Amino acid sequence: MGLFFYYFTRFADHFILLYSGLLFLTYFILSSVSAREMINYLRKNSFIDYRDILTAPSAPSISIIAPAYNESKTIVENIRSLLNIHYVNFEVIIINDGSKDNTMQLIIDAYELEKVPYAFDQKLPCKNIRGVYKSKIPSLSKLTVVDKENGGKADALNAGINISRYELFAAIDVDCILEYESLLKMVKPFMEERGNRQVIAVGGVVRIANSCEVQDGKIIRVNLPKQIIPRVQVLEYIRAFLLGRMAWSRLNGLILISGAFGMFDKKIAIAAGGYNHKTVGEDMELVIRMRRYMEERSKKYRVVYLPDPLCWTEAPDNLKILSKQRNRWTRGTAETLWLHKKLIFNPKYGFLGTISMPFWFLFEWLAPIVESLAFFYLIMMAFLGILNMELFITLFFLIYAFAILYSTAAILFEELSYHQYKKKRDIFRLLGTALIEPLVIHPMNVYYAVRGNLDLMTGVKNWGEMKRTGFAGAKKAAIKK
Amino acid sequence: MNKLLQINWTDIQYTSEEMDRAIYAFPLHLRVLIAITLFFLATVLILLFIILASRIRKTKRAERKVFLQKKYQDVFSKILYDDHPDFNVIDPKDLKHSFDRDTLTQEIVHLHENFSGEIAARLEELFRASGLYRDSITRLNHRRWDKKAAGMREIALMNLREATDKVAPYITSKNEILRYEARVTIMKLSVSDPLSFLDKETEWLSDWDQANIFTMLRKMPDSAIPDFSRWLTSKNPSVVAFAISMIGTYHQHQAVPQLISMLDHTDERQRLLIIRALRQCEATVAEKKLIERYESETSTVQDEILHSFSTLGATSAIQFLDRLLEQPQEDIAQTILIIRSLLSAGPVGISAVDKRLQHGDDRLQMAIHHAKDQRL
Numbered sequence: 056m057g058l059f060f061y062y063f064t065r066f067a068d069h070f071i072l073l074y075s076g077l078l079f080l081t082y083f084i085l086s087s088v089s090a091r092e093m094i095n096y097l098r099k100n101s102f103i104d105y106r107d108i109l110t111a112p113s114a115p116s117i118s119i120i121a122p123a124y125n126e127s128k129t130i131v132e133n134i135r136s137l138l139n140i141h142y143v144n145f146e147v148i149i150i151n152d153g154s155k156d157n158t159m160q161l162i163i164d165a166y167e168l169e170k171v172p173y174a175f176d177q178k179l180p181c182k183n184i185r186g187v188y189k190s191k192i193p194s195l196s197k198l199t200v201v202d203k204e205n206g207g208k209a210d211a212l213n214a215g216i217n218i219s220r221y222e223l224f225a226a227i228d229v230d231c232i233l234e235y236e237s238l239l240k241m242v243k244p245f246m247e248e249r250g251n252r253q254v255i256a257v258g259g260v261v262r263i264a265n266s267c268e269v270q271d272g273k274i275i276r277v278n279l280p281k282q283i284i285p286r287v288q289v290l291e292y293i294r295a296f297l298l299g300r301m302a303w304s305r306l307n308g309l310i311l312i313s314g315a316f317g318m319f320d321k322k323i324a325i326a327a328g329g330y331n332h333k334t335v336g337e338d339m340e341l342v343i344r345m346r347r348y349m350e351e352r353s354k355k356y357r358v359v360y361l362p363d364p365l366c367w368t369e370a371p372d373n374l375k376i377l378s379k380q381r382n383r384w385t386r387g388t389a390e391t392l393w394l395h396k397k398l399i400f401n402p403k404y405g406f407l408g409t410i411s412m413p414f415w416f417l418f419e420w421l422a423p424i425v426e427s428l429a430f431f432y433l434i435m436m437a438f439l440g441i442l443n444m445e446l447f448i449t450l451f452f453l454i455y456a457f458a459i460l461y462s463t464a465a466i467l468f469e470e471l472s473y474h475q476y477k478k479k480r481d482i483f484r485l486l487g488t489a490l491i492e493p494l495v496i497h498p499m500n501v502y503y504a505v506r507g508n509l510d511l512m513t514g515v516k517n518w519g520e521m522k523r524t525g526f527a528g529a530k531k532a533a534i535k536k
Numbered sequence: 537m538n539k540l541l542q543i544n545w546t547d548i549q550y551t552s553e554e555m556d557r558a559i560y561a562f563p564l565h566l567r568v569l570i571a572i573t574l575f576f577l578a579t580v581l582i583l584l585f586i587i588l589a590s591r592i593r594k595t596k597r598a599e600r601k602v603f604l605q606k607k608y609q610d611v612f613s614k615i616l617y618d619d620h621p622d623f624n625v626i627d628p629k630d631l632k633h634s635f636d637r638d639t640l641t642q643e644i645v646h647l648h649e650n651f652s653g654e655i656a657a658r659l660e661e662l663f664r665a666s667g668l669y670r671d672s673i674t675r676l677n678h679r680r681w682d683k684k685a686a687g688m689r690e691i692a693l694m695n696l697r698e699a700t701d702k703v704a705p706y707i708t709s710k711n712e713i714l715r716y717e718a719r720v721t722i723m724k725l726s727v728s729d730p731l732s733f734l735d736k737e738t739e740w741l742s743d744w745d746q747a748n749i750f751t752m753l754r755k756m757p758d759s760a761i762p763d764f765s766r767w768l769t770s771k772n773p774s775v776v777a778f779a780i781s782m783i784g785t786y787h788q789h790q791a792v793p794q795l796i797s798m799l800d801h802t803d804e805r806q807r808l809l810i811i812r813a814l815r816q817c818e819a820t821v822a823e824k825k826l827i828e829r830y831e832s833e834t835s836t837v838q839d840e841i842l843h844s845f846s847t848l849g850a851t852s853a854i855q856f857l858d859r860l861l862e863q864p865q866e867d868i869a870q871t872i873l874i875i876r877s878l879l880s881a882g883p884v885g886i887s888a889v890d891k892r893l894q895h896g897d898d899r900l901q902m903a904i905h906h907a908k909d910q911r912l
Contacts, residue, residue, distance in 0.1 A: 098682035099713055102689050110754060111747030112781050171912055172905035176868045189911040196911065220869075246743035445562065449569045456576035463583045470587050474594065482587060 064436070068446070071429050075450075078418055079457055086464055088302035093362055093472055096301075100363075105239035108246070109143045115222055115245060116144040117238060117318070120215030121229040122208050123149055127156040131165040133229045136272025138197060142238040146197050148215045149229065153182075153205025162200055167191045173199075179213035179329035182206035187218065208314070209330035209337035216321060216329055225318045226338075228368060232264060232274055233316070237365040241318045244359040252355040255345050256319045258312030259365035260296040262475065263289045265372060274367050279481045284377055286488050287496045288370040294465040297362060297472065304360035308411035310346065312358070314338035316366035323348065334394065336387020343395050343412075350404045364473055378503045385507025388420050423504035455493055462489035597635060604630065604639050612647060615662050616655050623658075623665035631667065641668050645693050663694050673699050685717045692721035700725045707733055716745055723752045730760060734767055734775050741774035746781065753782070765791035768798065777809055784813030792819045799825055807833070808840050815844040823848070827856050839870060845877035854881050858888045861900070868903055875907035 108114045119137060123130055130149075137147045151159045162168060173187035182204040190198055203214050212226055223245060225238065234240075237259065244254045265285040268276040280286045303309040317338065327348040330337045342358060349356040371377040392399070392415060399416050401408035436442040466485050469475065476485065562570070608626075615621045630636045641663075648659045663669050673696070675687025688706070691699045703725075706718035723730040731749075741749075753761065765788065767779035780798075783791045795810050796819070814822045826841045833841065845853050857878050865871040875892075878885035893904045906912055 098680075101682065102686055104751075107747050107751040111743070111750055112785050113743040113746055171909055172902065173912060174868050174872060174899075174902040174906035243744060246747065249740045249742050445566055449566050449573070453569050453573045453576070456573045456580070460576045460580050460583070463580050463587075467583050467587050467590075470590050479591070482591060486584070 064441070067429075067432055068443075071425075071432075071450070074425055075454060078422070081414065081418060082298075082461055085302040086298045086461070088305050089298050090468070092301050092305035093297065093468065096362055097472060103243075105236050105243070108239050108242060109141075111246075113246065114143055115242060116220075117142065117146075117242065118215070118219035118221045118224040118321070119145060119147045119227060119238075120212055120219060120224055121147070121149050121227045122152050122211030122215070123154065123158055123229045124152045124205070124208075124211075125154045125156045125158060126229055127154070127158045127161055129230055130158050131161055132272060134162065134166065134198065136232060137227075137229075138195070139272060140233055140238055141235050142242075144221075145238065146199060146220060148218055149198070149200045150211040150215050151200065151202045152207070152211040153203060159200075159202050163188065166195055166198060166200075168200055173218065175217050177217055178325050179216055180332070181210050181214040181217060184214060207332060209332050209334075212337070213329045213332075216324065219321065222321055223318055224321050224324070225316065226314065227366070228315045230369060231261075231315050232269065232272060232367040234363070234365050234367075235273070237316070237363075240361055240363055240365060244357075244361070245318075245320070252357060253320070253323075253349075254359055255323045255349060255356045256312055256317060256342055257359045257361065258300070258309070258317045259361045259363060261292065261313045261315045261366050261368055262364045263292060263370045264367035265370055267367065277475045277477070279476050279478070279484055280370075280372075282372050283488070283491070284374065284496070285370045285372050286484065287492050290462055290465065290485060290488050290492060292370075293469050294462060297468040298461070298465050300360045301362050303411065304358070306406065306410070307357055308406045308414075309358045309360050310343050310407070310411050310415065311339045312342050312360075313366075315368050319345070331394070334387055334390035335383050336391045339387060340391040340394060343391060343398070343407075346407050347395065347398065347404070350407060362472065364475060374499065378499075378506070381500055381503035382507040382510060385420070385423070385504040386511045388415065389508060389511050392416055392420055423501040424508065426501050427505050458493040458497070459489050462492065600635065601639050604636060605643065608640065608643065612643070612662075615658055616647075616651070621658060623662050625662075626666040626668075634671075637668060637671055640666070641671060641690060644668065645690055648693060660694050669694065669696055672696065673702065676702050681711050681714055685713050688714075688717040688721045692717075692724040695725065697725050707736075712739075715739060716748065719745075720748060720752055723749065729762065730756065731762055731767075734770070734778070737770075737772055737775050739772075741772070741778055746774075746778045749778070750782070750785070761786055763790070764788060765794055768794055773803065773806065777806060780806065780809040780813050784809075784816035787817055789817050789819075792817055792821065795819070796822050796825055799829055804834055804837060807837050811837065811840045811844055815847050818848060820848055820850070820852075823850050823852050827853055830856070835867060835870065839873060842870065842873035842877050846873060846880045849880045849882065850877065851881050851884070854878065854885050854888060857881075857885070861888075861892055861896075868899065871900065871903040872907045875904055879907060 119140070121133075121137060123133075126133070134147070134149060137149075140147075149162065151162070167190055168188035169191055170186045171189045185202045185204065188200040188202065190196070199218060201214055201218055203211065206214075215226075216224060223242070225241065227233070241257050241259060244257050248254050262277075263280060263285055264274065265280040265282070266278040267274050268278065280289060300309060300311070314337065319341070323345050324341065327341070327344045329341070331340045331344070334340050346356070346358065371380050392412070395412065398404045398408045399412045401412075404412075433442060433447060463486065466482065466489070470482070476482070607630075611625050615623070615625065626640065630640065644659055644663050648656055648663075651659065672687045672690035672694070675683050675690070676699070678684055678687070684706070688703055690696075691703060700722065703718050703721045706714045707722060709715045709718065719733055722733055726732065730752075764779040764782040764786070767775050768791070770776050770779070780795065782788075783795065792814065795814055795817075798810055799807060799822070801807050801810065811822075811826065814826075823845070826844065830838060830841055844850075845857065850857075857874050860874050861871070861878075865874070875889055878889050889904060889907075892900060896904065
């Protein structure tokens, strides 16, 4: 027993050290690739005039699909914001996914809607559509509203795809605020296709809108959130989007386009089977399935990511909602990895199978599990009085220093690229957040992720509703300050 | 209390030997980990320094920019509206530093974009007289490609024709942005035949490239627009695609017979563009050939043909379209297009649709209701 325990502790010590080392190395490589790609992107696009697309005969048409569930607080304003998007040829499809509140009635009244005899093929499976509505007002001809039975976000998006008329579709959370030129920027990679290399999806940076000033559906002043929980998420989003996804895009290994805002080739999305109802991580699952579809047919393709801040969203501002969100993200990741387990470490799927999927398995899904096991291991060692205190303290400070370094690098990227937080004290507040986050919020996120895995095993299927306060509230708060 | 706070420095002063002993008391692996931790922390401090330096630099630059903008607002207004403007108005002090010169260049270029004719010519004169044009030309020799591209953009916008020869070599550059900027610059500066570069174009012109070339074309007088049929025989498929698209956009009817003969093209995208161009040229003469080709076409091209029939009000296609409705259609969107084509063909087409409304199955009736609804 003693010998077993000796070898077990030796193995555990080395495993933790090796895993941490690999994680550091991976993040270092990703941020290096990201830096290079970011410089290239900024140089390439510094003197681009996106308005050229507006007059181009070759500009593709876009269907914007926005599911809505119990959004009565903000729906009318949100639709107005979507209709004001700067683009040449687009339609806005709002899917009322069986809301229990008066969302549908509010839309009908505000936009003078009436039921129309809309004929369509059900190319993708979705719940029963009760009716399709158009406005009596000719200037609102771009707006289509679909009223359907509740089936979840994936189901609503599939319904939207079935109804849509154009070759590209943008899936967006209805409460998101889009930047003025966001569609123009998103469409450019599709227009840059050369020869037989097809762009199948494009994603962009999602930013946190808490505490920002919003007027007429537009962000008029960017503020750093006053509350610590959304402020930590600002840091997380900068790290994930500017340091992570930019690198994956450069390596053509991106498998996640945020559900908040992404643009897709409709034909490929339909051919791949559309959004999957069986997972709460439908955004990631669709991208993997589209990539898998292309790989299995040996077609050349790209999934592109843009570092421009294109979309602003409200982040959870309390632990209850944050826990639900993180729980859902974990379940979504686990379900998606399980659905596509065939791809992990499978060289037949090229970079996707050998690098992207193993990374997500080892460092996204597994990381919180390893962290929590390591934590319990340390407690056990301390309880037994055999904890190597010197090693523990050294490792703790090493990991803490790396966490601060990684966040500081992200803040530097943000400062040198888009420079969204212009107030002098914002930098110090972000740096302060970087010091606090690993000690306070990160352990909680690890706990929520572990709970997510446990919930998945025990069969919890809840999507984890996000309660919105609405941007009107954000504006008031900012002005009051 | 004071005594408590007094520090006896001799107690905490270590000799280098004692320090070495303290450090080497740790095992090797711990020493390595400590070294890495210190390296991380040192890097944090360096990054922090860069962040703060960048922020101070940005703030100073923003302030300087605002200062220059305010200083030259009235000066530039005089250039624009005075009867006899003085072009040597820029303070030599403001031409010393590259940032100031870049700011002034940006201001002049930005103003220039909003004007044409005499006023634009005055701004070009100011650009030359102040010597700012030299920066744009010097930028062409910069080692960084983005600086070269920016220089080309300024040369094009400010009509620096003397730089044409220096830009021309970049038209075959391996860097796509430089190639594209060179194309646009040559187009802008060329006195005759602005699209001559298309004759030698071997690289693929993406939709984005085509959009940019079209933007430049839109700014040219009608007399400068070439006959695009010249490139229909190009060996570069993307040049052919661009030519087809422009024939439609500029309604170059003389190219219609050539386009009709190209309807048998093997590339689906080319056929799609040809049908679109024929529609834009209102080439009803193509209807017969389109009907002939319909059955053998892909569903995307079929949709485009139907869209053309519906736009052109193709009376000669009524029988053909009515026959199509008899056959079961897989795609309801295509059925709607067929019905819309019939509805646009006048009373005979409308009556054919009405007949189907009475006798068709539920799916067809649904499609007819959809097609007839003006809101959809």
